[in-house]
Amino acid sequence: MSNFIRLIKLCRPHYKAMLLGTLLATITVLANVGLLAISGWFLASMAAAGIAGVQMNYFTPAGTIRFLAIVRTASRYAERLVTHNATFLLLSEIRVNMYATLSKLNNVDLAMSRSADLLNRLQNDVDALDKFYLNVLMPMMVALLSVPIILLFMSAYNANVALICFMGILLIGVVIPALLSASLTKNSHKETHLSAQLRAELSDTLTGLRELSIYQARTQQLNKCDRLNEQYNEQLFVRHKALANADGLTLLIVQMAMLASIVTIAPLVYTNSMVNVELAMLTLFVLASFESVLLLPNAFIELPNVLKAAERLFTLQDKASDQSNNCSALIDTQFDKNNIALTLNNISYKYDEHNALNNVSFMLKSRQKVAIVGRSGSGKTTLVNLLTGLWPLQQGSITLGDHNNAQDLHSLSSDSRANVINILAQQHHIFDGTLSENLRYAKPNATKEEMLEAINLAQLEPWFNELQEGLKTRLGTGGRSVSQGQSRRIAIAQALLQNPAILVLDEPTEGLDNQSKQTVMNAIMHVMSDASVLTITHDPALLAQMDNIIWLENGKLVAQGSHKKLSEKHQEYVSLTTRF
Numbered sequence: 001m002s003n004f005i006r007l008i009k010l011c012r013p014h015y016k017a018m019l020l021g022t023l024l025a026t027i028t029v030l031a032n033v034g035l036l037a038i039s040g041w042f043l044a045s046m047a048a049a050g051i052a053g054v055q056m057n058y059f060t061p062a063g064t065i066r067f068l069a070i071v072r073t074a075s076r077y078a079e080r081l082v083t084h085n086a087t088f089l090l091l092s093e094i095r096v097n098m099y100a101t102l103s104k105l106n107n108v109d110l111a112m113s114r115s116a117d118l119l120n121r122l123q124n125d126v127d128a129l130d131k132f133y134l135n136v137l138m139p140m141m142v143a144l145l146s147v148p149i150i151l152l153f154m155s156a157y158n159a160n161v162a163l164i165c166f167m168g169i170l171l172i173g174v175v176i177p178a179l180l181s182a183s184l185t186k187n188s189h190k191e192t193h194l195s196a197q198l199r200a201e202l203s204d205t206l207t208g209l210r211e212l213s214i215y216q217a218r219t220q221q222l223n224k225c226d227r228l229n230e231q232y233n234e235q236l237f238v239r240h241k242a243l244a245n246a247d248g249l250t251l252l253i254v255q256m257a258m259l260a261s262i263v264t265i266a267p268l269v270y271t272n273s274m275v276n277v278e279l280a281m282l283t284l285f286v287l288a289s290f291e292s293v294l295l296l297p298n299a300f301i302e303l304p305n306v307l308k309a310a311e312r313l314f315t316l317q318d319k320a321s322d323q324s325n326n327c328s329a330l331i332d333t334q335f336d337k338n339n340i341a342l343t344l345n346n347i348s349y350k351y352d353e354h355n356a357l358n359n360v361s362f363m364l365k366s367r368q369k370v371a372i373v374g375r376s377g378s379g380k381t382t383l384v385n386l387l388t389g390l391w392p393l394q395q396g397s398i399t400l401g402d403h404n405n406a407q408d409l410h411s412l413s414s415d416s417r418a419n420v421i422n423i424l425a426q427q428h429h430i431f432d433g434t435l436s437e438n439l440r441y442a443k444p445n446a447t448k449e450e451m452l453e454a455i456n457l458a459q460l461e462p463w464f465n466e467l468q469e470g471l472k473t474r475l476g477t478g479g480r481s482v483s484q485g486q487s488r489r490i491a492i493a494q495a496l497l498q499n500p501a502i503l504v505l506d507e508p509t510e511g512l513d514n515q516s517k518q519t520v521m522n523a524i525m526h527v528m529s530d531a532s533v534l535t536i537t538h539d540p541a542l543l544a545q546m547d548n549i550i551w552l553e554n555g556k557l558v559a560q561g562s563h564k565k566l567s568e569k570h571q572e573y574v575s576l577t578t579r580f
Contacts, residue, residue: 039455088130088303126313150292153285158264161282171253186302191239198232261283291451342363343399344400346397349393350394361557367532371549373573378555379555380552428490432478451493505535540578544564
């Protein structure tokens with residue numbers, strides 16, 4: 001029920017359009033009921049007048065029928081227009097909220113979630129909510145508005161017929177939907193879970209098609225997808241079977257209500273307590289009245305699926321909200337970039353039962369150059385993620401600032417931390433935009449002169465001079481129009497624009513050819529001249545320029561010192577840094 005209420009709250013920005021659509025749908029139902037009832041009375045009256053050989057005024061009922069037909073057509077068209085527009089507005093609202101939610105999640109939650117599952121929540125779960133207003137909420141509201149009006153008019157003619165109609169409406173609109181909702185709740189959970197799992201497996205299959213082909217595992221993976229698809233179709237069959245049974249039972253109840261109405265009215269006509277033409281009118285009145293609740297069984301069949309999809313979305317939203325509340329307590333602090341130090345004290349970090357870091361301590365002084373070396377799995381990347389605040393701290397402390405003004409790194413706001421620390425990752429993302437737009441991500445108010453200076457210092461000038469459109473050159477999706485070395489130097493230009501006090505480099509020359517490596521090295525030297533640098537690298541040329549080397553193995557600090565000192569004392573260190 002809480003998820004249902006939260007969905008109602010999501011409708012608040014567009015409640016006027018939704019209420020208007022509900023009103024138009026109610027008018028359509030009432031017009032259709034009135035049209036069928038008056039048509040039955042009119043045809044029966046004309047037949048009775050013809051048999052009796054008397055005249056009757058057919059202009060008024062004919063005009064009324066024509067008016068109701070026009071109202072029904074116009075209101076139906078307007079209702080479709082308004083309700084579908086409201087649905088699209090609601091979906092856009094939900095999608096924007098979901099993107100905002102994902103942007104608030106910390107990197108741990110994003111890293112530990114399957115990208116296919118997040119995509120499924122953004123696409124499939126959000127699309128499932130497009131049924132909430134049209135197929136769930138609006139039928140309920142239309143029934144609440146139209147049923148009392150219909151029963152009020154019907155009771156004016158015959159209370160017993162109104163009671164029969166009410167019982168039929170109660171069965172179709174309440175009893176059947178309640179039974180369906182209770183029986184399909186468990187099924188909806190399985191259906192939503194299997195749908196998400198199937199989409200994730202299909203996404204993984206397409207992403208890893210090359211590897212599946214190499215290892216001849218494509219058939220095995222496709223069989224797995226087929227099994228999931230069969231299980232998903234079984235759950236769909238259960239829901240569709242329930243809908244078919246509900247439709248059949250609804251039709252039976254409608255026919256039984258009509259028959260009971262005829263049985264109730266016929267003696268009254270026989271005893272002249274009721275005009276004979278009213279038998280046809282009330283019978284058709286009863287038949288048409290069920291239109292107000294015919295969509296309720298389907299609404300309650302869709303409701304569990306909608307609520308399960310909403311639950312998956314709200315789970316992310318609650319997690320992001322908790323993190324936002326924690327972030328609101330963070331501190332905004334200004335630091336002196338010319339005199340700032342980074343201190344790590346007894347840092348430990350675990351992945352499940354694996355110790356990625358174990359009591360690691362060292363200090364990065366102002367404008368000092370420190371490198372981290374170690375084999376794969378020694379904890380280098382984990383340490384960098386902790387330093388940049390991308391991962392939460394489990395044990396130990398990381399402080400930023402001088403001795404007189406030291407602040408815990410993880411107590412600082414993201415803005416304060418970003419003003420001090422910049423990370424140059426091994427895989428740098430280039431956005432689909434112009435060169436100037438990508439540079440301004442680092443400094444939104446950067447002038448043209450500042451960007452050109454950063455391009456020059458990042459050793460991009462020869463490539464930039466060949467661009468016909470200069471800073472307006474589009475770099476393509478994912479930077480497809482630039483090489484890996486150029487992408488790395490664009491990242492360096494961004495770092496130069498931000499002018500951080502501490503620059504974290506993750507394998508800055510890894511995967512580059514010798515010429516690109518040397519160019520990137522020269523660009524890094526410009527950045528290093530005015531900043532404290534912490535880099536993960538095994539490049540001897542870069543290690544030789546470091547003030548201190550932190551050597552990690554299995555999450556532990558083995559030794560630290562200059563590159564020359566470690567090379568003289570530890571043969572294993574020499575093998576580690578000259579493996580190429």
